[in-house]
Amino acid sequence: MMDVPPNSAMPSTRGLNFFEADPNLSAVLALRAGPGEAERALPVLRELGEIAGTELDELATIADRNPPVLVTHDREGRRVDEIVYHPAYRRMQELGFCRFGFAAMSHRPGVLGWPGTVPHVVKYALSYVFVQAEFGLFCPISMTDSAARVLRLFGPDELRARYLPGLTSTSMETLLQSAQLITERTGGSDVGASECEARPADGYWEIWGEKWFCSNAGADVHLVLARPPGAPRGTRGLGLFLVPKLLPDGSRNRYVIRRLKEKLGSRSMPTGEYEFHGAVGYVVGQLDRGFHQMAEMINVSRLSNGMRAAALMRRALLEAAVHTKGRSAFGRALADLPLVREQLLELVLDAESAISIVLYAAAALDAADGGSEGHQRVVRILTPLIKYAVCRQARSAAGLSMNLRGGNGYIEEWPNARLLRDAYLGSIWEGAENVVALDVARAARKEAAHEALLADLEGRLARATDPVVSEDAAAVLRELASVREGFARFLDAWDDETEARITAWCDRLAAVTCAALLAEEADAEARQGRGYRKAAVARAYRLRRAERRDPLGWRTPPASVLRAILDGAQLDARALAAIS
Ligand SMILES: Cc1cc2nc3c(=O)[nH]c(=O)nc-3n(C[C@H](O)[C@H](O)[C@H](O)COP(=O)(O)OP(=O)(O)OC[C@H]3O[C@@H](n4cnc5c(N)ncnc54)[C@H](O)[C@@H]3O)c2cc1C
Known part of the structure; x- marks a missing residue:
C-alpha cells in the first residue's frame, strides 16, 4: 500500500474560519447595518465562521449522505408518520434553532444577547455564514421564522398565544417547527387551481385533500392553503389554515405523510407528500385573504432563498480560491494561470454582487417593517428579482467552481457536488424562475x-x-x-x-x-x-x-491584483488600470 504524502496537492477548506476567510462580508454588513450593529455581530460571526468551517461542515456532509427516513407505522401497526433523522442533522438543528436562534431572532428580544430583536440585515449576514456549510436545514429554519411572522402579522390572538412561544423557542424541548403547504398535483405556479378543501366544523375547519410537496415534513405546525365551500375559484378563494401535528388533547391530527421524495439536493431535510383526511385546521387572519397572507411567508422565504444562493456562491468561490492557490500545473499555481484568473474573477463578481443585493434588500426590509412606504416598494420588487437572478447565478457559479477542482470536484467526498445539487433547488421552489420573473414585471406594472x-x-x-x-x-x-x-x-x-x-x-x-x-x-x-x-x-x-x-x-487582472482581490489585501487606485 502506498503512503499518502503529507502535502497531497489536494487543498481543502476544512478547518478554515468561513467568516474570517471572507474579505468582503464585514464591510458590506457595516455599510448596510450601521457600524454599531455590525460590531455587535462580530463575535457571533467569528464563532459561526469557526463552526461552519469545522463541525457544521462535517455534520452537513454526513447528513447529506444519511437523509431522513419516514416511519409510517409502529410495531403494533399504529400509524405514526415519524421522521427519523441522523444524529448529525439533530446536532445541526441544535446549532441553528438553539445556539444561534435563527428562527427566533426576528421575533423576540434578547436572542444572542441583542438588546431588541436582531435586525433582518444582521440575521441574513449570520445565516449567510451558516449556509456556506449547511443548506438543507435552512428551509425548516426559514419556514419556522416566516410562520412566526405570519402569525404575528395576522393572528388571531388565540393562535398567537398557543403557537408563537414554541415557534420562537431556542430549546429543542419546546421548539415547534413549521412547514408550508401550497403545491398540489395541479401545480405550484398556478396556485389558484388548488383543490384542497376546507369544511367548517365546530370551532375549527376540516381540511380535505392532498399536497404534493411539503418540505420539513413531520413539522409541528403546517400552514396550508385550502378552499372553503362556495369560495370563488382562483387564488382569491383560498383560505390560510394552521394545521397542528397534535391536537390540544395530545392525539394525532387527521393527516398522513404518504412518502418522502428522493431529491437531487437539500437531502438532509425531508420533503414529503401529505394526505389530509378531515384534519383539524384553524383560520389564520382573514378567511378570504389566505393567499395574500401566505404571500407574506413566501416573500420572506424568497429573500431567504436569495441569501442561501449567495452563500452557496461564496462557498463556491472559497473552494475555487483555496484549491487553485494551493495546487499547481505546468509549474505554476493554478490561480495564476490566465484562464483561471479570469474564471476566479467571475466567481468574485458572482459572490460579491450577490451578497451586496441580499444585504441591501434585508436592510430595506428592516426599514419597510419600520413603516417606510418607499422601502416597502423597494422590497416588493427586489424580492422576486433576487429570487430570480441570484438563484440563477448560483447554478453557474457552483458549476464553475466544480470545474476548477477538476476530477475531485465531481466526487461526493468533496463539497462541490453538494453545492451544485443544492444550487439547482433555489430556482425551482418558492416560485419557479419564470414565475418570479413575471412577478418582477407585476411589481413594476402595478406598483x-x-x-x-x-x-x-x-x-x-x-x-x-x-x-x-x-x-x-x-x-x-x-x-x-x-x-x-x-x-x-x-x-x-x-x-x-x-x-x-x-x-x-x-x-x-x-x-x-x-x-x-x-x-x-x-x-x-x-x-x-x-x-x-x-x-x-x-x-x-x-x-x-x-x-x-x-x-x-x-482585460484579466494580473496575478498580484487578482490575489489581492481574493485575499482582501488593499489595492491602490493605480491597480484599477488593470481592470476592464
Ligand atoms: C425539493 C422541493 C421542495 C419543495 N417544498 C415545497 C413545500 O414545502 N411547500 C410547497 O408548497 N411546495 C414545495 N415545493 C414545490 C415547488 O414550490 C414547486 O415545484 C414550484 O413552485 C413549481 O411548481 P410545479 O412543480 O407545479 O411546476 P409548474 O407550476 O408546473 O411549472 C413548470 C414550469 O412551467 C413554468 N411556468 C409556470 N407558469 C408559467 C408562466 N405563467 N409563464 C412562464 N412559465 C411558467 C415554471 O417556471 C416551470 O419552469 C417543493 C419543490 C421541491 C423540488
Whole structure:
C-alpha cells in the first residue's frame, strides 16, 4: 500500500474560519447595518465562521449522505408518520434553532444577547455564514421564522398565544417547527387551481385533500392553503389554515405523510407528500385573504432563498480560491494561470454582487417593517428579482467552481457536488424562475416599484465623493437612466412578445442594481482609507455585466491584483488600470 504524502496537492477548506476567510462580508454588513450593529455581530460571526468551517461542515456532509427516513407505522401497526433523522442533522438543528436562534431572532428580544430583536440585515449576514456549510436545514429554519411572522402579522390572538412561544423557542424541548403547504398535483405556479378543501366544523375547519410537496415534513405546525365551500375559484378563494401535528388533547391530527421524495439536493431535510383526511385546521387572519397572507411567508422565504444562493456562491468561490492557490500545473499555481484568473474573477463578481443585493434588500426590509412606504416598494420588487437572478447565478457559479477542482470536484467526498445539487433547488421552489420573473414585471406594472428602487440607487450614487469611484458612480448613473427609459417603453408595450423578454429585463435590472451597490461600497471603502479593492470589483462588474462590454475586449487582472482581490489585501487606485 502506498503512503499518502503529507502535502497531497489536494487543498481543502476544512478547518478554515468561513467568516474570517471572507474579505468582503464585514464591510458590506457595516455599510448596510450601521457600524454599531455590525460590531455587535462580530463575535457571533467569528464563532459561526469557526463552526461552519469545522463541525457544521462535517455534520452537513454526513447528513447529506444519511437523509431522513419516514416511519409510517409502529410495531403494533399504529400509524405514526415519524421522521427519523441522523444524529448529525439533530446536532445541526441544535446549532441553528438553539445556539444561534435563527428562527427566533426576528421575533423576540434578547436572542444572542441583542438588546431588541436582531435586525433582518444582521440575521441574513449570520445565516449567510451558516449556509456556506449547511443548506438543507435552512428551509425548516426559514419556514419556522416566516410562520412566526405570519402569525404575528395576522393572528388571531388565540393562535398567537398557543403557537408563537414554541415557534420562537431556542430549546429543542419546546421548539415547534413549521412547514408550508401550497403545491398540489395541479401545480405550484398556478396556485389558484388548488383543490384542497376546507369544511367548517365546530370551532375549527376540516381540511380535505392532498399536497404534493411539503418540505420539513413531520413539522409541528403546517400552514396550508385550502378552499372553503362556495369560495370563488382562483387564488382569491383560498383560505390560510394552521394545521397542528397534535391536537390540544395530545392525539394525532387527521393527516398522513404518504412518502418522502428522493431529491437531487437539500437531502438532509425531508420533503414529503401529505394526505389530509378531515384534519383539524384553524383560520389564520382573514378567511378570504389566505393567499395574500401566505404571500407574506413566501416573500420572506424568497429573500431567504436569495441569501442561501449567495452563500452557496461564496462557498463556491472559497473552494475555487483555496484549491487553485494551493495546487499547481505546468509549474505554476493554478490561480495564476490566465484562464483561471479570469474564471476566479467571475466567481468574485458572482459572490460579491450577490451578497451586496441580499444585504441591501434585508436592510430595506428592516426599514419597510419600520413603516417606510418607499422601502416597502423597494422590497416588493427586489424580492422576486433576487429570487430570480441570484438563484440563477448560483447554478453557474457552483458549476464553475466544480470545474476548477477538476476530477475531485465531481466526487461526493468533496463539497462541490453538494453545492451544485443544492444550487439547482433555489430556482425551482418558492416560485419557479419564470414565475418570479413575471412577478418582477407585476411589481413594476402595478406598483411602479422599479421607480422606487431606481430612485433609491440614484440617491446613493449621487452621494459618492471619492474622486476615483465617482467616475464609476457617474457611469452607473447613466446605466440606471437607460434602464429606466427602456423599462418604461417595455412596460407600456406589454404583450406576449414583451412577456417573453421579461427574463432579459430582470437580468438587466439585477445587473445595474448590483453595479450601483458595489460602487456605493467601493466609495465607502475608499473614503475610509481602505483602498480600492472594492473599486476594482465594482469596476469589473460594471464593465462586464452592467455595460456588457464585448468579452474580447476585457482585460484579466494580473496575478498580484487578482490575489489581492481574493485575499482582501488593499489595492491602490493605480491597480484599477488593470481592470476592464
Ligand atoms: C425539493 C422541493 C421542495 C419543495 N417544498 C415545497 C413545500 O414545502 N411547500 C410547497 O408548497 N411546495 C414545495 N415545493 C414545490 C415547488 O414550490 C414547486 O415545484 C414550484 O413552485 C413549481 O411548481 P410545479 O412543480 O407545479 O411546476 P409548474 O407550476 O408546473 O411549472 C413548470 C414550469 O412551467 C413554468 N411556468 C409556470 N407558469 C408559467 C408562466 N405563467 N409563464 C412562464 N412559465 C411558467 C415554471 O417556471 C416551470 O419552469 C417543493 C419543490 C421541491 C423540488
